[in-house]
Amino acid sequence: MRTYFKKRYNSFLFALKGINAAVRSEPHMRLHVLSALVVVVAGFAFGVTKVEWCLLAGSIGLVITAEIFNTSLEALTNLVSPEFNPLAGKVKDLAAGAVLIAAVTAAVVGTIVFLPYLLLFVDLYFQ
Numbered sequence: 001m002r003t004y005f006k007k008r009y010n011s012f013l014f015a016l017k018g019i020n021a022a023v024r025s026e027p028h029m030r031l032h033v034l035s036a037l038v039v040v041v042a043g044f045a046f047g048v049t050k051v052e053w054c055l056l057a058g059s060i061g062l063v064i065t066a067e068i069f070n071t072s073l074e075a076l077t078n079l080v081s082p083e084f085n086p087l088a089g090k091v092k093d094l095a096a097g098a099v100l101i102a103a104v105t106a107a108v109v110g111t112i113v114f115l116p117y118l119l120l121f122v123d124l125y126f127q
């Protein structure tokens with residue numbers, strides 16, 4: 001039983017190591033994390049509802065998960081095919097496409113959630 005929990009704990013540490021590696025090596029990942037922080041601050045500032053928090057948290061998770069998979073696939077592709085290969089390029093393009101779709105989805109959700117609050121804010125303070 002002790003070994004079981006020790007193994008789960010180690011797996012958790014390896015996962016944290018992976019997240020840390022993605023943040024350290026990928027400028028895009030740092031941009032996603034920064035955007036997530038801005039969204040969280042804006043969420044508290046505007047007092048968004050529980051459902052809106054769920055949508056925002058889901059969007060943040062989607063983008064960061066996609067970026068980590070993208071980073072992982074890039075590393076694996078560079079390992080397997082360091083030389084030029086159309087298939088290696090396709091793998092990287094597909095992974096980058098997944099990140100783009102996740103980011104556009106998050107931007108749409110963010111706009112739908114925050115636009116009414118922003119319009120109200122402008123109406124209150126600048127009219």
Ligand SMILES: Nc1ncnc2c1ncn2[C@@H]1O[C@H](COP(=O)(O)OP(=O)(O)OP(=O)(O)O)[C@@H](O)[C@H]1O
Nearest residue numbers: 026074081082083084085086088089090092093096
């Ligand atoms: N080994 C390869 N063979 C063929 N095309 C490749 C190869 N490596 C990269 N490419 C092409 O170049 C593009 C950019 O690849 P690169 O490895 O520089 O990733 P990136 O998009 O710049 O990601 P990041 O900035 O996160 O490192 C790929 O999307 C792919 O189209």
